Amino acid sequence: MTYEQIIKKYAPLLKEVTHIPLKEVEILLLSLLEKNPIWLHLNYKNECECEDRLAKLVTKRATHYPLEYLTNRASFYGESFIVKPNVLIPRPETEILVEKAELVLKGMKNPKVIEIGVGSGIISVMLATLIPNIQIVAVDINDDALALAKLNAQKFSVEEKITFVKSDLFTNVEDQHFDMCISNPPYIENDFKLPKNVTFEPANALFGGVVGDEILKDIIDQCVKRKIQFLYCEMGFDQKNRLEKYLKSYKTKSCEFYKDYEKLDRGFCVELQS
Numbered sequence: 001m002t003y004e005q006i007i008k009k010y011a012p013l014l015k016e017v018t019h020i021p022l023k024e025v026e027i028l029l030l031s032l033l034e035k036n037p038i039w040l041h042l043n044y045k046n047e048c049e050c051e052d053r054l055a056k057l058v059t060k061r062a063t064h065y066p067l068e069y070l071t072n073r074a075s076f077y078g079e080s081f082i083v084k085p086n087v088l089i090p091r092p093e094t095e096i097l098v099e100k101a102e103l104v105l106k107g108m109k110n111p112k113v114i115e116i117g118v119g120s121g122i123i124s125v126m127l128a129t130l131i132p133n134i135q136i137v138a139v140d141i142n143d144d145a146l147a148l149a150k151l152n153a154q155k156f157s158v159e160e161k162i163t164f165v166k167s168d169l170f171t172n173v174e175d176q177h178f179d180m181c182i183s184n185p186p187y188i189e190n191d192f193k194l195p196k197n198v199t200f201e202p203a204n205a206l207f208g209g210v211v212g213d214e215i216l217k218d219i220i221d222q223c224v225k226r227k228i229q230f231l232y233c234e235m236g237f238d239q240k241n242r243l244e245k246y247l248k249s250y251k252t253k254s255c256e257f258y259k260d261y262e263k264l265d266r267g268f269c270v271e272l273q274s
């Protein structure tokens with residue numbers, strides 16, 4: 001069978017998991033062959049010799065297993081990041097957090113930043129790419145995340161700007177000055193029923209506690225205690241009221257809540273008073 005025929009043969013298996021089944025079979029095929037779409041366009045009518053391997057990938061995808069874990073790729077901020085199982089897949093809305101942080105960091109000479117929950121490294125790696133003279137301490141409790149974030153830092157040649165530390169929040173972070181703390185922490189409430197595809201991602205990257213905002217509140221407390229000037233965080237769409245109230249118990253110079261691409265509340269940028 002030709003590539004064209006194979007793609008048409010396997011697409012119906014993905015009808016329940018995606019609205020672009022043909023496209024996803026193509027993506028899986030290209031990932032398998034390490035080729036680009038132009039190559040496929042030129043070779044549609046040629047014989048496909050990897051049907052068995054493609055069938056395995058499509059069958060796994062048909063269980064709602066995320067496409068990014070099969071291709072080991074996700075795009076973020078216009079760049080291609082390495083993705084691996086047991087580490088959260090980058091989400092497009094986190095680009096907004098990076099954009100907001102970039103605005104304030106680019107006005108500083110030698111900014112020092114701590115990221116809580118580095119995951120695949122998208123936030124720290126992008127900031128290290130965008131901001132000259134930045135130094136970042138990036139922490140996570142998940143060894144697989146730290147290893148993947150290091151790989152992505154190497155991919156973008158910014159490993160010199162980032163120190164990776166295995167740490168539960170600030171526990172293993174030396175006492176030192178930071179200008180900013182940035183975090184997209186786990187913020188989903190423990191009882192929330194996840195969509196099937198998300199259940200393949202690590203629970204400790206997703207669930208933030210009984211209410212969901214517990215880790216966010218811990219991070220706020222720690223930043224106040226450590227006199228960190230700027231705190232930029234992503235949060236759940238329904239957490240604005242409670243977090244706004246919580247932040248009001250501290251002295252702040254400014255406190256802005258922002259929305260994501262779907263116009264849902266998604267995060268906050270705070271300047272704390274020293």
Ligand SMILES: C[S@@+](CC[C@H](N)C(=O)[O-])C[C@H]1O[C@@H](n2cnc3c(N)ncnc32)[C@H](O)[C@@H]1O
Nearest residue numbers: 088117118119140141142168169184185186205
């Ligand atoms: C929502 S993911 C975000 C990953 C990445 N920063 C991103 O935006 O894609 C949260 C990350 O926080 C890590 N994490 C969870 N609890 C933590 C804790 N107590 N201390 C440090 N990291 C934690 C998880 O392992 C996970 O990698």
